[in-house]
Every structure is written in C-alpha cells, then in structure tokens.
Amino acid sequence: MVDALAPLVYDQLRGIAEACLRRERPEHTLQPTAVVNEVFVDLLRMRRVALNDRAHFFTFAAQLIRRILIDSARKAKTEKRGVGWQRIPLDAELAWLGGEDTAESLDLSAALNGLAEFDADKTRTVELHYFLGCTVDETAEILEVSRSTVERNLRFSLAWLGQRLRPA
Numbered sequence: 001m002v003d004a005l006a007p008l009v010y011d012q013l014r015g016i017a018e019a020c021l022r023r024e025r026p027e028h029t030l031q032p033t034a035v036v037n038e039v040f041v042d043l044l045r046m047r048r049v050a051l052n053d054r055a056h057f058f059t060f061a062a063q064l065i066r067r068i069l070i071d072s073a074r075k076a077k078t079e080k081r082g083v084g085w086q087r088i089p090l091d092a093e094l095a096w097l098g099g100e101d102t103a104e105s106l107d108l109s110a111a112l113n114g115l116a117e118f119d120a121d122k123t124r125t126v127e128l129h130y131f132l133g134c135t136v137d138e139t140a141e142i143l144e145v146s147r148s149t150v151e152r153n154l155r156f157s158l159a160w161l162g163q164r165l166r167p168a
Contacts, residue, residue, distance in 0.1 A: 055142040062127035125153040
C-alpha cells in the first residue's frame with residue numbers, strides 16, 4: 001500500500017511538512033523530508049490501516065505530522081528541563097500553531113485532544129486547515145461539508161481552544 005501511495009502524495013506531504021516547520025521554533029532541527037519519511041515509516045509499522053479515501057488519508061497524515069512534531073517538542077522539553085517557559089496567548093489566527101515554544105506545543109496538543117473528545121469533526125477541520133495548510137474551500141471539499149460549516153467549525157474551535165489555553 002505505502003509503495004503505491006508514496007509517489008502520489010510525497011510532494012504534497014513534503015510541502016505540508018515544510019509549512020508546519022516554518023511555524024516551529026527557530027532552533028528546530030527537523031527537516032521536511034525527515035518528517036515525511038517518519039510519516040511513511042509510521043504507515044509501514046501499522047499492520048492494518050484502512051484509509052478509505054483522500055480525505056481520510058490527509059486527516060490521518062495531519063495527525064501523524066502533529067504527533068511527530070509533538071514528540072520532537074517533548075524531547076526538546078526533556079532536554080531543557082529547568083528552563084523557564086513564557087506563556088504566549090492564543091491569537092485569533094493561531095499564527096503559532098505548531099508552537100514556537102515547546103510548552104505551547106504540548107498545551108495545544110492536550111487542548112486538541114480535548115476538542116477531539118468533544119467533537120472529532122471540529123478537530124479534523126482544525127488539523128486540515130492549520131496543520132496541513134488547506135484553504136477553507138479545500139477543507140470543505142476533503143470533509144465533504146459546506147464552506148460555511150468549515151468556517152463555523154473553525155470559529156467555534158478557535159474560541160474553544162482559546163478558552164482552554166488562556167493562562168489561569
């Protein structure tokens with residue numbers, strides 16, 4: 001499955017990884033090619049993965065890319081134990097999504113997991129739009145919903161995430 005899939009999606013996944021890494025902290029050492037390779041390694045490790053269509057694949061890929069970046073952030077946090085963290089408030093556009101700050105990435109990951117428990121469709125919308133860089137129209141097409149549904153889900157999700165990420 002992966003052998004047939006790789007040539008069809010490699011360039012697009014590399015572009016997505018590149019976009020995600022541009023939002024990472026400056027000293028980040030991951031390269032887009034390494035992230036995409038890790039996605040394929042993860043796909044190869046999985047014995048049974050049923051990817052029904054393009055939407056399902058790219059949603060799954062967004063989750064894998066997010067996990068790879070979060071794992072990298074956790075590793076960096078472990079290496080920097082004892083360093084003081086500065087909390088950055090969530091802005092309306094989630095410009096730092098993916099996190100310049102390791103602690104922010106971990107907080108965002110926990111908040112997205114909470115959103116997924118509350119409403120998985122809204123989480124998929126956020127992953128496609130912000131992590132994969134899909135436009136509102138592309139997100140609507142992949143999820144097979146209207147443009148207004150995507151916009152409504154994004155507005156709700158930003159408010160929901162903002163509330164959970166706001167400093168106490």
